[in-house]
Amino acid sequence: xxxxxxxxxxxxxxxxxxxxxxxxxxxxxxxxxxxxxxxxxxxxxxxxxxxxxxxxxxxxxxxxxxxxxxxxxxxxxxxxxxxxxxxxxxxxxxxxxxxxxxxxxxxxxxxxxxxxxxxxxxxxxxxxxxxxxxxxxxxxxxxxxxxxxxxxxxxxxxxxxxxxxxxxxxxxxxxxxxxxxxxxxxxxxxxxxxxxxxxxxxxxxxxxxxxxxxxxxxxxxxxxxxxxxxxxxxxxxxxxxxxxxxxxxxxxxxxxxxxxxxxxxxxxxxxxxxxxxxxxxxxxxxxxxxxxxxxxxxxxxxxxxxxxxxxxxxxxxxxxxxxxxxxxxxxxxxxxxxxxxxxxxxxxxxxxxxxxxxxxxxxxxxxxxxxxxxxxxxxxxxxxxxxxxxxxxxxxxxxxxxxxxxx
Numbered sequence: 001x002x003x004x005x006x007x008x009x010x011x012x013x014x015x016x017x018x019x020x021x022x023x024x025x026x027x028x029x030x031x032x033x034x035x036x037x038x039x040x041x042x043x044x045x046x047x048x049x050x051x052x053x054x055x056x057x058x059x060x061x062x063x064x065x066x067x068x069x070x071x072x073x074x075x076x077x078x079x080x081x082x083x084x085x086x087x088x089x090x091x092x093x094x095x096x097x098x099x100x101x102x103x104x105x106x107x108x109x110x111x112x113x114x115x116x117x118x119x120x121x122x123x124x125x126x127x128x129x130x131x132x133x134x135x136x137x138x139x140x141x142x143x144x145x146x147x148x149x150x151x152x153x154x155x156x157x158x159x160x161x162x163x164x165x166x167x168x169x170x171x172x173x174x175x176x177x178x179x180x181x182x183x184x185x186x187x188x189x190x191x192x193x194x195x196x197x198x199x200x201x202x203x204x205x206x207x208x209x210x211x212x213x214x215x216x217x218x219x220x221x222x223x224x225x226x227x228x229x230x231x232x233x234x235x236x237x238x239x240x241x242x243x244x245x246x247x248x249x250x251x252x253x254x255x256x257x258x259x260x261x262x263x264x265x266x267x268x269x270x271x272x273x274x275x276x277x278x279x280x281x282x283x284x285x286x287x288x289x290x291x292x293x294x295x296x297x298x299x300x301x302x303x304x305x306x307x308x309x310x311x312x313x314x315x316x317x318x319x320x321x322x323x324x325x326x327x328x329x330x331x332x333x334x335x336x337x338x339x340x341x342x343x344x345x346x347x348x349x350x351x352x353x354x355x356x357x358x359x360x361x362x363x364x365x366x367x368x369x370x371x372x373x374x375x376x377x378x379x380x381x382x383x384x385x386x387x388x389x390x391x392x393x394x395x396x397x398x399x400x401x402x403x404x405x406x407x
Contacts, residue, residue: 010137013195017132018141020190021125022148024088027180028118029152030159031095032060034176035111037160041169046104056111063112065360067119072353074120075127079193080349084124089184091117096177099170123353130340130348131194135288138341142333143280150273150329154266224342224401225351231298231397232335232359237390238301239328241366242268245374245383253380256314264317271325279330283337290341291403294334298398301327301391309384331394338403362390 035042039053046052075083094113101107125145133141163172246268250261275297283293304324311317336352343351366387374383 010133014132014137014141016190017128017192018144020187021084021128022145023183024084024121024187025125025145026148026152026155027088027183028091028121029149030156031091031114031176031180032064032118033152033156034095034160034172035060037156038164038169038172041164042107045169046101046107048104052104056107059108059111060115060118061360061364063115063117064119065115065357065364067116068122068353068357068360070353071120072123072127072349072351075123075349075353076347080124080128080131081187081191081193083120084128084191085184085188087117087120087124088180088187092177092180092182092184094177095180096174099173099177119353122356123349126336126340126352127349128191128193130337135341136284138288138337139280139283139290139333140277141280142337143277146276146329146333146336147273150269150276153269222342224403225339225355227397227401228335228339228342229355229358231294231394231401232339232355233362234390234393234397235298235301235331235335236359236362237366237393238305238387239332240362241370241387241390242305242324242328245367245370245387249374249380249383250317253374253383254312256317260314264314264321267318267321268325268328271322272329275326275330276333280333283334288341289403290334290338291398291401294331294338295395295398297327297331297334298391298394301331302388302395304328305384305388305391309381309388338401342401342403366390 035056039056043049043053048056071083071087091114094110094117098107098110098114101110129138129141129145160172160176163175167175243265246265247258247261250256250264251258256264279293279297283290286292301324304320304327308317308320308324311320339351339355340348370383370386373386374380377383
């Protein structure tokens with residue numbers, strides 16, 4: 001068995017792999033987030049009301065969650081290069097095709113296909129980075145990769161309105177789909193499932209991948225992976241609950257102008273983008289420990305949500321937002337790496353896909369829960385206490401995880 005690579009053995013090829021994984025993840029987010037900028041134009045064209053616009057988001061996430069649940073098994077069986085290339089190809093074709101839809105039923109079907117395609121990228125990228133980067137570098141690799149989701153929000157809001165202004169909502173989807181198809185070709189050319197056996201910087205492969213049925217059974221019976229699944233659910237409850245509701249709560253709860261609220265949330269995103277690679281570096285410096293940095297970030301997230309809930313001025317919100325962003329996202333590379341390492345390198349895809357499917361339930365439930373609490377109480381603080389319950393659950397769940405070293 002080859003030894004994990006030293007710091008000097010992480011080559012330009014490793015970072016090319018990381019860059020392609022980053023591009024896949026960012027492009028997937030841009031393609032799915034484009035609807036937020038284009039839905040009013042598209043809805044008018046397709047004759048949709050406000051409820052119909054929300055149905056398109058639901059259609060995407062039905063496909064997305066279902067895909068996460070099974071795509072990791074395909075990644076373990078066929079390798080991340082094939083799965084990422086084909087899923088990106090399918091996403092590009094569906095995104096391009098969405099620009100041609102002429103009815104709401106066709107649009108819902110295509111959005112579901114987009115969700116299925118986008119749902120495969122998470123497990124594929126996790127498997128790829130786990131194979132290419134040894135534990136001494138994995139925190140940094142995951143931290144850099146995870147900035148894709150934060151920066152994709154910025155890129156979408158900067159790029160998509162310009163495309164729509166010049167080419168309409170259909171042309172915007174055509175352009176995004178074409179770019180995604182080009183990326184699929186680049187993935188097939190540039191990606192490799194793992195470093196060449198025996199090459200400098202190769203990573204031990206770990207135990208062989210299990211057959212599908214055994215893999216699911218083993219994951220469901222693994223106490224530590226179940227606890228990290230619960231932790232991820234609670235963590236995403238807080239993160240995306242804030243992202244969904246923060247603007248509206250600041251506008252309705254404290255009378256801020258929408259532009260002021262949007263600027264504060266942008267500061268939240270900047271803090272998140274900085275924090276992810278930084279916490280990954282700290283984790284690597286701690287000898288590959290993932291649990292302690294994740295718990296510290298999540299405990300800080302609970303505190304910052306409760307503090308944020310007591311603020312009452314735009315200036316105070318601006319000051320707190322970057323720190324809230326740091327705690328709200330910095331745990332994510334750690335929990336992702338922890339799942340892959342608990343499962344073992346060759347079963348990382350199945351574990352990542354299944355746990356991420358469960359994590360996404362937090363995204364589905366939290367908007368409703370916070371909305372009901374705020375409607376019943378009219379209390380800004382009660383809404384943020386509801387958000388803080390998620391990361392508090394995550395801290396408690398991670399406390400019971402037995403972190404163990406696996407390649």
